[in-house]
Amino acid sequence: MTITAPEQGHRIRDRIPLPSPALQVEGRASRSDRYAVHITRSPEETLERLAPLVHGRGVAIITDEVVESLFAPRLIGGLRALGCDVLVHAVPAGEASKSLEQAIRLWGRLARSTLARRDVVVALGGGVIADLGGWVASAYMRGIPYVNLPTTLLAQVDGALGGKVAVNHPVAKNLLGAFHQPVAVISDVSCLRSLERRHVAAGLAECIKKAVIASPDYWCLIRRDAAPILAGDEGARERLVRGASAIKTVLIERDPYEADLRRPLNFGHTIGHPLETVTGYGPMLHGEAVAFGMVAESRVAAGRGLLPAALLEELIELLRGCGLPTCGADLPVPVAADDIVAAMEKIRLIRAGSLRYVLPAAIGETVIADDVGEEETRRALAACGL
Numbered sequence: 001m002t003i004t005a006p007e008q009g010h011r012i013r014d015r016i017p018l019p020s021p022a023l024q025v026e027g028r029a030s031r032s033d034r035y036a037v038h039i040t041r042s043p044e045e046t047l048e049r050l051a052p053l054v055h056g057r058g059v060a061i062i063t064d065e066v067v068e069s070l071f072a073p074r075l076i077g078g079l080r081a082l083g084c085d086v087l088v089h090a091v092p093a094g095e096a097s098k099s100l101e102q103a104i105r106l107w108g109r110l111a112r113s114t115l116a117r118r119d120v121v122v123a124l125g126g127g128v129i130a131d132l133g134g135w136v137a138s139a140y141m142r143g144i145p146y147v148n149l150p151t152t153l154l155a156q157v158d159g160a161l162g163g164k165v166a167v168n169h170p171v172a173k174n175l176l177g178a179f180h181q182p183v184a185v186i187s188d189v190s191c192l193r194s195l196e197r198r199h200v201a202a203g204l205a206e207c208i209k210k211a212v213i214a215s216p217d218y219w220c221l222i223r224r225d226a227a228p229i230l231a232g233d234e235g236a237r238e239r240l241v242r243g244a245s246a247i248k249t250v251l252i253e254r255d256p257y258e259a260d261l262r263r264p265l266n267f268g269h270t271i272g273h274p275l276e277t278v279t280g281y282g283p284m285l286h287g288e289a290v291a292f293g294m295v296a297e298s299r300v301a302a303g304r305g306l307l308p309a310a311l312l313e314e315l316i317e318l319l320r321g322c323g324l325p326t327c328g329a330d331l332p333v334p335v336a337a338d339d340i341v342a343a344m345e346k347i348r349l350i351r352a353g354s355l356r357y358v359l360p361a362a363i364g365e366t367v368i369a370d371d372v373g374e375e376e377t378r379r380a381l382a383a384c385g386l
């Protein structure tokens, strides 16, 4: 194909040959998605990073009602001062908004606005908003750009990164979704000032997971900084978010579309997800369930002689120090081992007979095992007091 200089417009000349009858016709498409992850310390710095991405464009802010009242007025003021046409769509706060109904409402509002393909969605909020806003952006006009402005620690260290976007379906969590990478992630740690300590601890659980599976350096950083992070030290929070972003982006790049299901990032989730299911997705935060899951799965690893007992104790001590649940007595509602095992059996059926465990052997070293039986799981749960 040649494109000539624009005299009266671009002239495109093509000479595509017809294939020989023996040649397989093949569809091809490839693209490379790269995006910057900025860690900022104030709304002004956040706006500075956002400005080049939205300059001269329309902006649709998707947020929840709590986050809207905390952060939207300042952001809207800043964007309007940059000359952006800004719309705000706030959904009720909470997991229930990660639904097809809310997505349809949002598409309706976008369709009735002037938002077009070159404009930008800004997802301002926690993991629920990153998932919902990203998914709405992924389907609207076959995909428009979106920027994540995560406001919870969990979203800054996990949910806003990696381009996995989805809403829930009554049959399963995250059932309707896509891969749609953001054009940037801007994590403003000053947003975390208003976050409850319990939510900070839940975010820390996902950081501890990343350290165990992939980074002795990050493990040391968290052990040193966990207390100041919980107490609100913004320098420590910035280092924590930067570390998690770097680790997650490296792990995602190895397999961005999850062709391989043997993912170390699932550590703590084999038991954590069923625990969320049996407690009814309410009393426990995701990060809390993952914390308990990491302990139970590490007990499986220790039972196999993979994980040294001293390291298991270090992990438990670190999680406990953050106020995260590590045994049955810490759970907010009574849970029976039978219920967890039954929920895991359902997952085993969906996954054609196999349940995958990520078993830590050392900090930065995991073994993916398909052969952990029910008895082994029960022994580990019993060791956790269930």
Ligand SMILES: NC(=O)c1ccc[n+]([C@@H]2O[C@H](COP(=O)([O-])OP(=O)(O)OC[C@H]3O[C@@H](n4cnc5c(N)ncnc54)[C@H](O)[C@@H]3O)[C@@H](O)[C@H]2O)c1
Pocket: 064, 065, 066, 067, 070, 093, 094, 095, 098, 125, 126, 127, 128, 129, 131, 151, 152, 153, 154, 155, 158, 159, 160, 161, 162, 164, 165, 191, 192, 193, 194, 195, 196, 199, 286
């Ligand atoms: N796509 C992914 O890769 C991925 C990864 C991890 C988690 N997730 C998803 O993330 C969701 C959980 O994320 P979450 O824990 O951030 O939940 P969330 O988005 O519901 O936020 C938790 C609560 O905090 C409030 N909030 C947000 N920012 C605040 C702030 N700065 N100050 C005070 N309150 C604030 C919200 O209004 C909400 O009530 C789940 O749906 C989970 O599936 C997705």
Ligand SMILES: [Zn+2]
Pocket: 206, 269, 286, 290
């Ligand atoms: Zn998780």
